Amino acid sequence: MEHHQVAIYLGAMAAGGLLGWLAPQAGPALEHAINPVLGALLFVTFLQVPAVELFRSLRDGRFLTAALVVNFVVVPLVVAAMFAFLPADQAVRVGVLLVLLCPCVDYVIVFSGLAGGSSRRLLAVTPLLLVAQMVLLPVFLYLFMGSALADIVDAGPFLEAFAVLIVIPLALAWALQGWSARRPAGQRVSDTATTTMVPLMAATLVTVVASQVPKLDDSLTDVVAVIPFYAAFLVIMAFAGKGVARLFRLGAPAGRAIVFTGATRNSLVVLPLALALPEALAAAAVVVVTQTLVEVIGMVAYVHLVPRLIPAGEPAVNEAAVP
Numbered sequence: 001m002e003h004h005q006v007a008i009y010l011g012a013m014a015a016g017g018l019l020g021w022l023a024p025q026a027g028p029a030l031e032h033a034i035n036p037v038l039g040a041l042l043f044v045t046f047l048q049v050p051a052v053e054l055f056r057s058l059r060d061g062r063f064l065t066a067a068l069v070v071n072f073v074v075v076p077l078v079v080a081a082m083f084a085f086l087p088a089d090q091a092v093r094v095g096v097l098l099v100l101l102c103p104c105v106d107y108v109i110v111f112s113g114l115a116g117g118s119s120r121r122l123l124a125v126t127p128l129l130l131v132a133q134m135v136l137l138p139v140f141l142y143l144f145m146g147s148a149l150a151d152i153v154d155a156g157p158f159l160e161a162f163a164v165l166i167v168i169p170l171a172l173a174w175a176l177q178g179w180s181a182r183r184p185a186g187q188r189v190s191d192t193a194t195t196t197m198v199p200l201m202a203a204t205l206v207t208v209v210a211s212q213v214p215k216l217d218d219s220l221t222d223v224v225a226v227i228p229f230y231a232a233f234l235v236i237m238a239f240a241g242k243g244v245a246r247l248f249r250l251g252a253p254a255g256r257a258i259v260f261t262g263a264t265r266n267s268l269v270v271l272p273l274a275l276a277l278p279e280a281l282a283a284a285a286v287v288v289v290t291q292t293l294v295e296v297i298g299m300v301a302y303v304h305l306v307p308r309l310i311p312a313g314e315p316a317v318n319e320a321a322v323p
Helices: 005-022 024-047 051-057 061-083 090-100 108-114 119-145 155-182 184-194 197-218 220-247 252-263 267-275 283-309
Strands: none
Touching (some): 005 108, 005 197, 024 119, 024 155, 024 184, 024 197, 024 267, 061 090, 061 220, 090 119, 090 283, 108 119, 155 184, 155 267, 197 267, 220 283
16 A cells, blocks of 8 residues: 555545545535544654654754745745736635645655655654644735635634644654553554554545535536646745755755645645635635645656655755754
8 A cells, every 4th residue: 555555545536526426415424524534644644753753853953944934935925926816706715825825734744755755854843834824824814815804714623623633643642652662562553553544544535525526516617727726836836845945955855855845735634624614615615625636646746756856965965864
């Protein structure tokens, strides 16, 4: 499964689309299943790196700063350049802003690793990226769309997502790490849990896509209209991420990780926030899910092209060692 995970993810999206089309009545129930499945996925993700190494990785100031710059300075500037050309529908614009302004905290680690990026560094910055986007998202919405639409971002759903999807999985992962360090039974449980990464990612994609496909009837035109913007974002951020990596003199593994964190977005985690929007903005959730579909296909290209964009040995300055 590890070797064929990209094909598995594409198959999962296709299966989710078919399920949503054949059984649209299952959509509401599947929406309720999104957070539990995603929480399990993040638990396994956090389990990959021991807590001690996680704290040591947080001392890598250059990488942390580069990740913050690419996600919260460069990305908003790219989105601002694209914003005037988006469809005028407010739901579409809110959906695009929600998903493009929030960096990914889950499968970016997998895809970056496949391309030779430093997955360990990305895992270390995950909590920081989520907290930063939680604080900055209302600010960005205000800047882009004014106070009336900034008010729709209720802190409740986002704080709930933070607790359910980050705090609880992280605490459980660290608890299991402690148990596995002391008891053989704990080690067996940990080893078994780490083998579920690909199935959980596939289950998450099936659940998300199947829950949103029934909503496409009323939003198909809007969905088609945003696809070119998502594709353009991936192309632009590949070169922008490389520029940030060079600016901070990061080596190839760290530089590739910066490209991935700048390009991949938080669609699966912001989806509960989009679903909590008023009925008049219901199309925003479908717009968010559409980004996932475009992005996973784009990641197939990224896995092959990013190592060529940032070859081993570039930039010339070697990255700082991570314990």
